[in-house]
Amino acid sequence: MDKFSHEMQVGDSYAPLDIEITPEYHQQYLYAAQDFDARYVDGVDGSPPEVHAAMILNLSSLTRSPSYKVAENTGTVMGETECQFRNPAYVGSTLHITYDVTETFEKRGRDYQTVTTEVSDGDGRIILNRHTHVAIMLKDKPV
Amino acid sequence: MIVTGPIDINTEIGTQFEGPVYHMDIKRLWAHSGGPFAAEGWPKKNLHTDQGKAEEAGLPAPIASGQQPQGQLINMLLKLFGQAWWHYGWLNIKFFKPTFADTDVQPKLTLIDKEETAEGTTFTFEAWGERGDGEKTLGGTVKCLLPK
Numbered sequence: 001m002d003k004f005s006h007e008m009q010v011g012d013s014y015a016p017l018d019i020e021i022t023p024e025y026h027q028q029y030l031y032a033a034q035d036f037d038a039r040y041v042d043g044v045d046g047s048p049p050e051v052h053a054a055m056i057l058n059l060s061s062l063t064r065s066p067s068y069k070v071a072e073n074t075g076t077v078m079g080e081t082e083c084q085f086r087n088p089a090y091v092g093s094t095l096h097i098t099y100d101v102t103e104t105f106e107k108r109g110r111d112y113q114t115v116t117t118e119v120s121d122g123d124g125r126i127i128l129n130r131h132t133h134v135a136i137m138l139k140d141k142p143v
Numbered sequence: 144m145i146v147t148g149p150i151d152i153n154t155e156i157g158t159q160f161e162g163p164v165y166h167m168d169i170k171r172l173w174a175h176s177g178g179p180f181a182a183e184g185w186p187k188k189n190l191h192t193d194q195g196k197a198e199e200a201g202l203p204a205p206i207a208s209g210q211q212p213q214g215q216l217i218n219m220l221l222k223l224f225g226q227a228w229w230h231y232g233w234l235n236i237k238f239f240k241p242t243f244a245d246t247d248v249q250p251k252l253t254l255i256d257k258e259e260t261a262e263g264t265t266f267t268f269e270a271w272g273e274r275g276d277g278e279k280t281l282g283g284t285v286k287c288l289l290p291k
Contacts, residue, residue: 025179032175032211034165035218044226053221054214058175061210075200078209080237080283088229137200 004071014065014099029055051089075137150223162219162250169244206241212272216250231288247275263290
């Protein structure tokens, strides 16, 4: 999808992201979150270490799509998000993340997109379903 | 109360829970929003990691990604609900005011409803992230079923 973010319409999809959760990259998020709980380092009940929620949330953010791009003097800001967790994700797995535009609307003179995101792993388990309202920002109406 | 372990099924409506106070050092923002350490030119410049980019967006300083205080909230929920959070955790959050680099933020919850069904007990909370100046950086509603 070769469109700028502000040009995306209902039915359009940003390119999906496939990303391997390596221990090294995961550890970076644990440092950021100041959280080295045993579930993220050793795992729970014999399962591999779990992927930190902040990493799942960050990867499921629209800006992580490989096709995300904004035109000069525009940007996007997350206004509201609804998240339903389904399963833990594990370090060492590869996550597949989709970003579909499912609604566009205007609120207080500003354009918004609703981006519906699904995170799944290599076994087809759904990790997270998410709907996010993203404001399209223009330079004359900054953050 | 500070969250240290699983929620008690008999917790009363109105009970407030608090997580740790997190200092949002710029290095934590680089780690979260700067891309992989190994990437050339790390950290990637954006309004979460770079003073110049923040100023371009009309901000006085870099701001934490909203996912960071949201993740802190979920850390607290994982302590309260354990593995049940990954299967039944739901939240709806609005982002109000930015959390600037090198300031503090603390996740907080107030229990506002409990519903018992055949499956277990669903707890509903008002949830927010509170900046050091008392303003809310984000807030909304959180639910989780604790199965029998």
